[in-house]
Amino acid sequence: MNSVSKPIRKKDAMQLVTGKPVYTDDLAPENCLIVKLLRSPHANAMIEHIDVSKALLVPGVEAIYTYLDIPKGSRRFTCAGQTYPEPSPYDRLLLDKHVRFVGDPVAILAGTDEKALQRAMKLIKVEYKVLPAVLDFRTAKDNPVLVHPEADWESLCPVGADNRRNLCAHDECGSGDIEGVLASSDIVIDRVYHTKACQQTMMEPFATFCTIDAYGRLNVVSSTQIVFHCRRIIANALGIPKTMIRVSKPRIGGGFGAKQTSVSEIYPAFVTWKTKKPSKIVFTREETQTASSPRHEMELHVRLGATKEGIVRAIDLYTLSNTGAYGEHGPTTVGLSGHKSIPLYGKAEAFRFVTDVVYTNVMSAGAYRGYGATQGLFAVESAVNELAEKLGIDPFVLREKNIVKEGDVMPAYYGETLTSCALDRCLQKVKEMIGWEQKGQVRSVGENRVRCLGMGMAMQGSGISGVDVGGATLRLGEEGIYLLSIAAADMGTGCDTTLAQIAAEVLDCSPDRISVFGADTDASPYDSGSYASSTAFVTGKATEKCALKLREKIETLGASLLGAERKDVTFDGEKVSYQDNFVTLSEIAAASMAGRGTLEVTECHTSPNSPPPFMVGACELEVDLETGEVEVVEFDAAVDCGTPLNPNLVRVQAEGGILQGIGMALYENIEYSEEGVARHNSLMQYKIPTRMDVGRIRVAIESSYEPQGPFGAKSVGEVVINTPLPAIADALSKAVGVRFTELPILPEQIALKKRFFRE
Amino acid sequence: MTVTIFLNGNKITEDVSPDETLLSFVRSHGCKSVKCGCETTNCGLCTVFLEDTPVLSCALLAVRADQKKVTTLEGLPKEAEEFGSFLADQGAEQCGFCNPGLIMNAIALFRENPHPSDEEIKRYLAGNLCRCSGYEGQMRAIKEFVRWRDSNEQRQ
Incomplete structure (x- = not known):
């Protein structure tokens, strides 16, 4: 292959490294109204009275909106970027009389400068009727305090939601006789695990600007992964037709799923629609930390039955997920906690997977890389590591006995058949990389200092089967240059480049000859957006199909110009040849412009399956048992993403994902006060890993070939975050002698557990 | 004022x-x-x-x-492009949002200490956060850049 699998530079790389103004706030018009939100200081309250008259007198203030400005009878909506009808309940209004978490918007302010708005914010008089709040998600279900008592709450899909029970979703599934198999198992591991609502912490905060265009339409430019869903969400929020809205995205300063929810767009959209003036909102880091779309906090109860030889016979998982004040991505994230952990164990005779997703009075959760699989894999992989310990079997050996294999039908993975898998090779590779057999799982390296090793496996999906739609338009321009138009969102991931590599491979040209445009709801073909690990696999396949069709058209037109049949000509990327004659691509393009049929193709793709990528990861830690200080000496991983479309980008995605996973395992903590105030409201409190925190991260690519993917590719973006959690937890359990079941594992917990264990 | x-x-x-x-x-x-x-x-x-x-x-x-x-x-367009192209060759620029700050600080590092050790690089750039890359690709880029710059200087 000439383009696919080549480690070429990203198309936008040089613009990014030279600091060009390509992000939302760089591009906003200078005369924009600034939009700010007054936010609720209470976790659960009714606005009894709100008076903005004094605030409106502040010079520079253009407009202030409250729930009184939202038309009565407005339909509720969701900000989750999902295909219609969204599984997430319609439980939001743009502004509501009922505020449901500390940070819920109370008023939208717009003005010419920030200082005026700060002053005005203080002059808004709000009287609240403060209500009791549900802050512990373990008490939310059937709690007398309802987060959404309103009659106009709606659930569009049968996800088991019931707002009268604080239930955002409920589901049960399984196969085989779970209780029977557990009862007859030689050993049962029974544990409860807990993970917190980590923040994506992309470097660019949420940002949107809006203008009214020459046709009177609302033009939204936003840092979003989901231009088309965003357009629908704004239409719902404003009660205007989608045809009146255009959404486009410039470069995005990181997403990781945060921007799969319309966190910021609806507010400036409302201001610009009302005032007909340009406006922008740029969230502060505090807002990005406290009023956004973090990972769902989950409690996972695993019961795992096995033979004494270490064959996993049954997995019973109950997941309780905390969606917070609104249900964004609530019903769907929870599903991955079981469907993308249980299927790793191919020999299991039975499984059961029961889920509850509950409303509470904290900020709404959303989509974060891994999307529930991360939490589920932490629990299941930790249980398997404990099983290995109890049986005295090496964790790698135990995995080798159990893993799912190519050709296996996976009952817990929607009954899909596994069509590509290099999990066995990933295990072998990582075992060698980390020096597992030589080092052993724990060794002393000084007084009270130990080195410890741990490992874990992971899988994810490649798009949502039968739901995600990828789209690509390819056009041959008159100079013989192609334009590839997409609505998948390159958020640093490099899909503009990898999709061009796919098209270039089919069209026998350099990726430099493919200009990429996107994403824009007016000009791009429909695509559900970049999430659920869909872009490489789903949009990639659409691009491949599109390029094949365009190639066919080029050959047909070339043949006709040469007076030949398509079957008799050849196309080498530069010219179509028939015997000794040829026409160049530019000549073919010129002919197409002159009425010989356009050389433009649009293709969409949706896949009935979601082939899982796999990963194995292992860590070596050094632990000071007195202080609990942990040093990550090394993290080694091997990933099977089918064919790596661009090995450089695969590698960096993997390295970045691993460090995020390490952050979730060791540092990143979300805590609320007893009043529901988020404590981790800045990067001072919320500690993401720095380059001082990790010795080294090494990634190996163990390719498989996925027959349904473009040139054999599967996804890579999400699977990479999952393995550090169980690996680190197991290594620390080995060091201390006590199982760790809650993340993050902080130094004080390690030191305390060690002391406790000793006594 | x-x-x-x-x-x-x-x-x-x-x-x-x-x-x-x-x-x-x-x-x-x-x-x-x-x-x-x-x-x-x-x-x-x-x-x-x-x-x-x-x-x-x-x-x-x-x-x-x-x-x-x-x-x-x-x-500093020339220095940005020169060093930045090494980030680009690793794919380590990723979303790019942290790059200008990182590159400014890396330029300062090279001016102060033209041959930094891995540990010195990590310490000097500790305050430059990146959420995409896991820092490994940035480290590879820095080392490749230093190697390239040195071989360039030798030639001159």
């Missing part, structure tokens, strides 16, 4: 509010490479040179730069 700031070689004299940050000042003068990532001096995205020292412009008042030279990545 009135200040005179030499921004990327351009003399700018104007009234600024006493509480305006240098970050807001340089962005309002078109230096959009300088980003705001945290407002609390934790992320390194807003790194600029005051005279020749890297500073975090989110925590520095514009008036503090009165009569001083301020340099942003816009003022």
Whole structure:
């Protein structure tokens, strides 16, 4: 292959490294109204009275909106970027009389400068009727305090939601006789695990600007992964037709799923629609930390039955997920906690997977890389590591006995058949990389200092089967240059480049000859957006199909110009040849412009399956048992993403994902006060890993070939975050002698557990 | 109050509010490479040179730069491109949002210490956060850049 699998530079790389103004706030018009939100200081309250008259007198203030400005009878909506009808309940209004978490918007302010708005914010008089709040998600279900008592709450899909029970979703599934198999198992591991609502912490905060265009339409430019869903969400929020809205995205300063929810767009959209003036909102880091779309906090109860030889016979998982004040991505994230952990164990005779997703009075959760699989894999992989310990079997050996294999039908993975898998090779590779057999799982390296090793496996999906739609338009321009138009969102991931590599491979040209445009709801073909690990696999396949069709058209037109049949000509990327004659691509393009049929193709793709990528990861830690200080000496991983479309980008995605996973395992903590105030409201409190925190991260690519993917590719973006959690937890359990079941594992917990264990 | 700031070689004299940050000042003068990532001096995205020292412009008042030279990545296009191309070759620029701050600080590092060890690189750039790359690709880029620069100098 000439383009696919080549480690070429990203198309936008040089613009990014030279600091060009390509992000939302760089591009906003200078005369924009600034939009700010007054936010609720209470976790659960009714606005009894709100008076903005004094605030409106502040010079520079253009407009202030409250729930009184939202038309009565407005339909509720969701900000989750999902295909219609969204599984997430319609439980939001743009502004509501009922505020449901500390940070819920109370008023939208717009003005010419920030200082005026700060002053005005203080002059808004709000009287609240403060209500009791549900802050512990373990008490939310059937709690007398309802987060959404309103009659106009709606659930569009049968996800088991019931707002009268604080239930955002409920589901049960399984196969085989779970209780029977557990009862007859030689050993049962029974544990409860807990993970917190980590923040994506992309470097660019949420940002949107809006203008009214020459046709009177609302033009939204936003840092979003989901231009088309965003357009629908704004239409719902404003009660205007989608045809009146255009959404486009410039470069995005990181997403990781945060921007799969319309966190910021609806507010400036409302201001610009009302005032007909340009406006922008740029969230502060505090807002990005406290009023956004973090990972769902989950409690996972695993019961795992096995033979004494270490064959996993049954997995019973109950997941309780905390969606917070609104249900964004609530019903769907929870599903991955079981469907993308249980299927790793191919020999299991039975499984059961029961889920509850509950409303509470904290900020709404959303989509974060891994999307529930991360939490589920932490629990299941930790249980398997404990099983290995109890049986005295090496964790790698135990995995080798159990893993799912190519050709296996996976009952817990929607009954899909596994069509590509290099999990066995990933295990072998990582075992060698980390020096597992030589080092052993724990060794002393000084007084009270130990080195410890741990490992874990992971899988994810490649798009949502039968739901995600990828789209690509390819056009041959008159100079013989192609334009590839997409609505998948390159958020640093490099899909503009990898999709061009796919098209270039089919069209026998350099990726430099493919200009990429996107994403824009007016000009791009429909695509559900970049999430659920869909872009490489789903949009990639659409691009491949599109390029094949365009190639066919080029050959047909070339043949006709040469007076030949398509079957008799050849196309080498530069010219179509028939015997000794040829026409160049530019000549073919010129002919197409002159009425010989356009050389433009649009293709969409949706896949009935979601082939899982796999990963194995292992860590070596050094632990000071007195202080609990942990040093990550090394993290080694091997990933099977089918064919790596661009090995450089695969590698960096993997390295970045691993460090995020390490952050979730060791540092990143979300805590609320007893009043529901988020404590981790800045990067001072919320500690993401720095380059001082990790010795080294090494990634190996163990390719498989996925027959349904473009040139054999599967996804890579999400699977990479999952393995550090169980690996680190197991290594620390080995060091201390006590199982760790809650993340993050902080130094004080390690030191305390060690002391406790000793006594 | 009135200040005179030499921004990327351009003399700018104007009234600024006493509480305006240098970050807001340089962005309002078109230096959009300088980003705001945290407002609390934790992320390194807003790194600029005051005279020749890297500073975090989110925590520095514009008036503090009165009569001083301020340099942003816009003022160092050649160095940005030279070093940046090594990030690009690794795919380590990823979303790019943290790059200008990182590159400013890396340039400062190379000026102070042309042959930094891995540990010195990590320490010097510790305040430049990146959420995409896991830092490994940045490290590879830095080492490749130093190697390339040295072989270039030898040739000359």
